[in-house]
Amino acid sequence: MCCPVGARLPTFDFFEVLLQRSDHESSEAFGLKVLCCDGLLIMYAEQDNGILQRWNCDHPTKKIREGYAISSVNGKEDSQAMLAEFQSATRIRMTVVSRLTPLQKRTFYSTIRAEREMKKANDIAQMLIPATAAQISGDAACSICLDDMKEIEAVCLPCGHIFHTECAMKWLTKRSQCCPLCKRQVT
Numbered sequence: 001m002c003c004p005v006g007a008r009l010p011t012f013d014f015f016e017v018l019l020q021r022s023d024h025e026s027s028e029a030f031g032l033k034v035l036c037c038d039g040l041l042i043m044y045a046e047q048d049n050g051i052l053q054r055w056n057c058d059h060p061t062k063k064i065r066e067g068y069a070i071s072s073v074n075g076k077e078d079s080q081a082m083l084a085e086f087q088s089a090t091r092i093r094m095t096v097v098s099r100l101t102p103l104q105k106r107t108f109y110s111t112i113r114a115e116r117e118m119k120k121a122n123d124i125a126q127m128l129i130p131a132t133a134a135q136i137s138g139d140a141a142c143s144i145c146l147d148d149m150k151e152i153e154a155v156c157l158p159c160g161h162i163f164h165t166e167c168a169m170k171w172l173t174k175r176s177q178c179c180p181l182c183k184r185q186v187t
């Protein structure tokens, strides 16, 4: 039996979303955070914008969620042209694809993970102060690796405890966001 190509995917894998902004809602891209991934626009991050919240509230079966892709915006299918529509149009009609292929999923989630890890590391790095020579003099040792502090770059956490920069960054990004000695929260 002949099966039309379009029938291979259930229809609910695609749906149409209409967004409109008023004059006072000038937020960029309708508050959509999208990532260009292999020519596709994939949505990420929590939707904290009024336009999107309204849509999601009014259309419970067509909610916009992280990991969904956009395959057309106002008839445009090229990712750059779609982005341009987000910036300039006051009304957008877009086709949302709710199911990514396994390859798209892998690319998307590894990109997102890398971005989030970088942001977390930046946030943590901002909370650390380079240790002064006076702070690392004497027999002080880094409580993470137990090596001494001499001649290795060291940082001071907001609680005042001092560790090698590399040890502190590893600890705070991979283990816990608390000081390993006094457990005070760093971020």
Ligand SMILES: [Zn+2]
Residues within 6 Å of the ligand: 142, 143, 144, 145, 146, 147, 163, 164, 167
């Ligand atoms: Zn260390």
Ligand SMILES: [Zn+2]
Residues within 6 Å of the ligand: 157, 159, 160, 161, 179, 180, 181, 182, 183, 184
């Ligand atoms: Zn501490």
